[in-house]
Amino acid sequence: MGGESGVAVVPFGGGTSVVGGVDPDAGGHRAVIAVDLVRLSGLVNVDEISGEAVLQAGTRAPEAERLLAEHGFELGHYPQSFRFATIGGFAAARSSGQNSAGYGRFDAMVTGLRAATPTGDLDLGRAPGSAAGPDLLRLLLGSEGAFGVITEVRVRVHRTPAQRIVESWSFPDFQTGVDALREVVQRGGAPTVIRLSDEAETGVSLAQIGRIGKALAKGASALTVFEGEDAQERRARTARLLAGAGGSSSGRRAAEDWMRTRFDGPYLRDALLGAGVFCETLETATTWSNLLRLRAAVTTALREGFAAAGAKSFVMCHVSHVYPTGASLYFTVLAGLRGDQLSAWEVVKRGAGDAIMDAGGTITHHHAIGRDHAPWLREEIGDTGIRILHAVKRELDPQGIMNPGVLIPPEGDDD
Template identity: 75%
Template sequence: MTEEIGRGEDAPPMRWNGWGDPQKAKDLPFAVRSLLPLLLGRIRRPDAAPTLEDVEIAPTALAEADLAAFAAVVGPAHVDAGREARIRHAGGRSTIDLLRRRQHRQVVPDAVIAPSAHDEVHACLRVAAERDLAVIPFGGGTSVVGALDPERGAHRGVVSLDLHRLSGLLRLDEESGDAVFAAGTTGPEAERLLAEHGLELGHYPQSFRYATLGGFAAARSSGQNSAGHGRFDTMVTGLRVATPTGALDLGRSPGSAAGPDLIRVFLGSEGIFGVITEVRVRVHPAPAERLFEAWTFPDFASGAAALRAVAQQGGGPTVIRLSDESETAVSLAQVGKIGKAMAKGASAITVYEGRDIEHRRAVTSDLLRRAGGTSSGEGAAEEWLAGRFDGPYLRDALLDAGVFCETLETATTWSQLHGLRAAVLNALRDGFTEAGAKSYIMCHISHIYPTGASLYFTVLAGVRGDQLAVWDDVKSRVNDAILAAGGTISHHHAVGRDHAPWLAEEIGETGIRILTAIKRELDPQGILNPGAVIGRGVTAHPAS
C-alpha cells in the first residue's frame, strides 16, 4: 500500500450552530429521507432556526475594568466581549447544545479571553479570582456533556478561556518517543507536526479535526485506534497545569511509584481543578502501511464473543468495531448511506497499522473465523475509514429535518455487557414511547479491553414538541439504567454537567468528597467550571 496515512489536514473554523466545516453541511441523502418515515413515522420539519444575527443575548456582565485587567495579561486583541465570540463559545456540540443554538434567546459567556502561554493562563486565573469571575476552559469546543455551559455559579460573571493560541510542538525527544505539545494544539496540528519527524500520536476520536490535546486529557478521551494504541489516558506521559493557587509539572518517568499518580487527578478533571497548559505524550513511528478487513457475524452476541477473544489474546488489530443488527441494517456507520443495504447479522471492521501487521491480521482473523465470523473483504472497512469523522454532519441534517438524533456511551465487563446493552435499549425505547415518539436505536462496540468493552448508542427519534424536554427525561432514565446495570456513566464522553448527578452514585459519597477536597485546595473560590463533574454541591467555603 502506498496511501499516505497522515491525517494532518486543518479544519476551518467550526460552524457556529452545527458541526464542523460549514462548507460540508449537507441535506439529508435521498436514501435516508426515504427510510426515515418507515422507521419513525411522519416527521414535521421544524421552524427555521435563527441566524447568528437573530440570536438574542444578555449584555456582558463584565465592566471595562474587568476587560482591561485581562487585556493587560493577554493583550487587548485577545479579549473579546463581542456578540459573535460570545455566541460561538456558548457550549459544546451535544444535541442539547445544537438545539439550544437553534433557539432565539441564548445563554453565553460574558467574554472570551485567549491567552497564549502557560504563564498567561496562570495570570488569567488570578485576574478571574480577584474579580470574582467564573472561568470555563475552552479547547476545541467539542464537549458533548455540557462541560462548556457558561455557568457562572455564585460569581459575578463568567469568561470563556479559549486555549487555541497555546499551540504547537514544544519539545520532541525522538529517542524516547516523547513529545510535549501546548494544550490547545488540535488533533490534525499535532499529527502534522509529528509527521514531519516520521512520527504519529495515533489518537483519532470522532472529534479529532477540532478537539485539542488538552481537551483529550481533561475529558479522558478514547480514539478509534484504541485497540492498538490505548485510551488517551495511557498516551499521556506528563502534564503541565495552571491552577488558581499554583502550578504543577507532572511526569518524570514512564513508570513510577512516587506516591499516587497525580497526572490521573487531572485526567478527567474537565477544568474544575486547573487548566492543562502542556500535554506530554508517547508517540510512535508513523505507520507505513495499513490493512483492512471487514467481517460479518451471525448476530451481535457471536460478534461480541469474537471481540472478547481478540481483546483477551492481545497483539491484535489497531481498530476493531462491531455494529449490532440495527446498526448493521442501516449502515449508519457509512455516512450518508442509510438504507443503502438492509444488511443481515452484525458487521465488524478491522484495521491494522504499524509493526508486524500481516501476522497480527493472521492471528486475529483466525480468532474471528473460529468465533463464527465471515470475512467480507476490504471495502466496508475502507469506507468506514474514509468517513469516520463525518458522522456529526449527518446529525445536523437530521435535526434540520426535525429528527431527534443523539449518541451516548458506556462500558462494563464482558460478563455484564449484554445486560447493560439491553437495559440501555429498553430505557431509550420506553422513554421515547412514553413521550409518544417512535425511535430507532443502534449500538456498536468500538473500544475493547481484556476485561470488558464500551457500548456506543445512536438513537433517532420522531419527537414532536419540545425535543430538549423529552431528551432530558429519556437521558435521565438511561443514566439510571446504566448505573443499575453495572455500567460507567461515561466511557469517553466524560461527565461535564450532564452526567454530574450520576457521578456521585458511581464513585460514592466518599469519592465526591475526595474530588471536592482537591477542588477546594486548588480553587478555593470555586471559579473553575462551576457545576461540572462534581455538580453544584460545592460551595466556595469548606463545610468544616
Template identity: 75%
Template sequence: MTAEDHAALSAAVGPAHVDVTTEARIRHAGGRSTPDLLRRREPDQDAPDAVVRPAHHDEVRACLDVAVARGIAVIPFGGGTSVVGALDPERGAHHAVVSLDLRRLSGLVRLDEVSGEAVLAAGTTGPEAEALLSAHGLELGHFPQSFRYATIGGFAAARSSGQNSAGNGRFDTMVTGIRVATPTGDIELGRSPGSAAGPDLIRVFLGSEGIFGVITEVRVRVHPIPRERVFESWSFPDFTSGVEGLRRVAQQGNGPTVIRLSDEAETAVSLAQVGKIGKVLAKGTSVVTVYEGEGIDERRTRVSAHLAAAGGTSSGTGPAEDWLKGRFDGPYLRDSLLDAGVFCETLETATTWTNLQTLRSAVETALKGGFSAAGAKSYVMCHVSHIYPTGASLYFTVLAGVRADPLGAWEPVKARVNDAIIAAGGTISHHHAVGRDHAPWLSQEIGETGMRILSAIKRELDPAGILNPGAVIPLERND
C-alpha cells in the same frame, strides 16, 4: 462584566484578546451535543460575558489570578466539542463568567525522538498535532470522532478514547507528563516513565474537565508513522457472536489497531448505505478491522482465526475502507436531521464482557421506553469500538421523531438512561466525560467517599470555586 474586569483581563492577555462580540460569545456558549445544537437555535440563551484568549502558560496563570481577585468564573475551552455540558457558561456564585479559549496555546513545544515523547501545547488540535509530528516521521495516532476540532488539552481533560484504541490505547495511557495552572499554583508532573513516589498525580488532572486547573502542556508517547495499513471486514449472524469474536481478540492481545462491531440496526443503516455489502451482511452484524505497524500478517492470521471461530465470515476490504472515509462526518449531519424533525443523539458506557449484553438491553429499553412515553417512535443503534481484556464499551445512537419541544422530550429520556446504566452496572461515561449532564449520577458510581475526595481536591486547588462551576461536582457539593 464590569469595565474594571475587562481592563484587568486585557492587561493579562492584551486588549485584542478579550472578545465581547455577540458572535464570539455565542460560539463559546456550549459544546456540540444535540441539546447544545437545540439551545443554539433559541432566541434567548446563556452565553459567557467574554471570550479570553491567552497565548501561553503565564497568561493563563495571569487570567486565573484576575478571576480569583475579581470573582469571575472561568470555563476552559479547547475545541468546543464536549457533548456532556462541560462548556456551559455557568457562573455559580460569581458575578461574571468568561470562556478561556486555549487555541492560541498551540504548537510542538519540544520533541525527544530518542525517548519517543513530544510535548504539545494544550490548544493544539488533533490535525495540527499530527501534521507537526509527521514532519519528523512520527504520529500520536489518536483519532476520536471529534478529531478535526478537539485539542490535546481536551483529550487529556476528558480522558478521550479514539478509534485506534485497540492498538494505541486510550489517550490517558499516552500521557507521560502534564503542566497545569491552578488558581493556587502551578504544577508540572511526569519526572520519569515510572515512579513509586506516592500516588500518580497526573491521573488527578486526566479527566478533571477543567475543575482543578487549566492544562497548558501535555507530554505524550509518539511512534513512527505506520508504513502499511490493511483493512478487513467481517460479518456475523448476530450481535452475540460478534461480541464473542471481539472478546477472543481482546484477550489474546496484539490484535488490530482498530476493531469495531456494529449491531444489526447500525449495520443496516450505516454500512449498507455504501451499496457494496451483500444481503447477508446487511441483515446481520458487521466488524471492521484495521491493521497498522509491524507484523500485520501474523496478527491478522491470529485475529481471523478467533473471529472465524466465533462465527464470523470475512467480507473483504471494501466496507472497512468505506467506513474510514466517512468516519468523521457523522456528527455534522445532526443539524440537517433536526431541520427535518428527526432528533439524533449519542451516548456511551462500558462494562465487563459478562455484563455487556445485560447493559445493552437495559439502555435500549430505557431509550425506547422513554421516547414511547413522550409519544415518539425511536430507532436505536449500538456499536462496540473500544475493547479490553475484561470488557468493552457500548456506544448508542438514537433517532426519534420529535418535532415539538425535542429538548424537553430528551431530558427525561436521558435521565432514565443514566439511571438504567447505573442500575445495570455500567459506567456513566466511557469517554464522553461527566460535564454537567452526568454530574448528578457520579456519586452513584464512585461513592460518597469518592465524591469527598474530589471535593477536597477542588477546595485545595480552587478554593474560590472559579473553575467550571457545576461540572463533574454538582454545585450544591461545592461548599
C-alpha cells in the same frame, strides 16, 4: 486567576464537549469568561529516542499530527471529534479514540503534563514509572477544567505506520460478534481498530454502500484495521480468531468506507435534526460478562422513554473500544419527536442514565462527566469519592472559579 474580581473561568479548547463541559456557567460569580487556548498551540519538542513529544494544550488534533509527521511520528488518537478537538481537551476529558485497541486511550498515552491552577502551577510526570506516592497526574486527567488549566501535555508517540490493512467481517448476530471480539482481545489478536455494529446499525450503515452492502446488511458486522510493519501477521492472527468464533470475512469495502467517512457522524446528526428527525448518542462500558445485559437495559430504557413521549424510536449500538476484561457500548438513537425535543430528551436521558447505573455500567466511557452526567457521579464513585474531589477543589481552587458546575456538584448539593 479571577477570584478577586468575582469572575469564573471556563477553559476552552475545541468546544467539542457533548455533555455540557464548556457551557458558560458563572456558578454564583458575577460573570464568566472563556479562556480560549487557541494561541497556546504548537509542538514544544520531540524526544525521538524515548518516543515522547510535548504539545501545547490548545493544539488541535490535525495540527498535532501534522507537526509530529514532520519528525516521522504520530500520536494516532482519532476520536470522532478529531477535526476540532485539542490535545488539552483530550487530557481533560480522558478521551478514547478509534485506534484505542492498538494505541490505548489518551490518558494511557499521557506521560506528563503542566497545569496552572488558582493556587499554583503543577508539573507532573517526572519518569515513565514512579512509586513517589499517589499519581497526581491522574487527578488532572479527566478534571475537565474544574481544578485549573492544562497548558502542556507530554505524550507517548510512535513511528508513522509503514503499512495499513483493513478488513470487514460479518456475524450471525451481535452476541456472536461480542464473543469473537472478546477472543481477539483476550488471546492477542492485536488489531489497531476493531469495531462491532449490532444488527440495526449494520443494516443502516452497510445499506448505504450499494448492492454489496445490501447483501451484507444482515446480522452484525465488524471491521478491523492493522497498522505497522507487522500488520499482515497481526491481521492473519486476528482473522483466525474471528473465523473460529463464527465470523466470515466480507472483504475490504465496508471497512474502507468507514475509514473514509469516520469523522462525518456529527454533521449527519445536525442534518437529521434540521430535517425534523431527532438524533442523539450516549455511551457506557462494562465487563464482557455483563455487556449484553447492559445493552438490553439501555435499549429498553431508550425505547420506553421515547414511547412515553409519544415518539417511535430506532436504537443502534456498537462496540468500539475493547479491553481484556470488557468493552464499551455506544448507542445512537433516532426518534420522531415533535414539540420541545430538548425537554423530552432530558427525560429519556435520565431514564437511560438510571438504567446504565442499575445495570452496572459506567455513566460515561469517553464523553466525560461535564454537567449532563454529574447527577450520576456520586453513585459511580461514592460519597467518599465525592469528598475527595471536593477536597482537591478546595485546595487548588478555593474560590470555586474554575468551570463552576462541571464534573462535581457544589458542596452540600445532594442532587
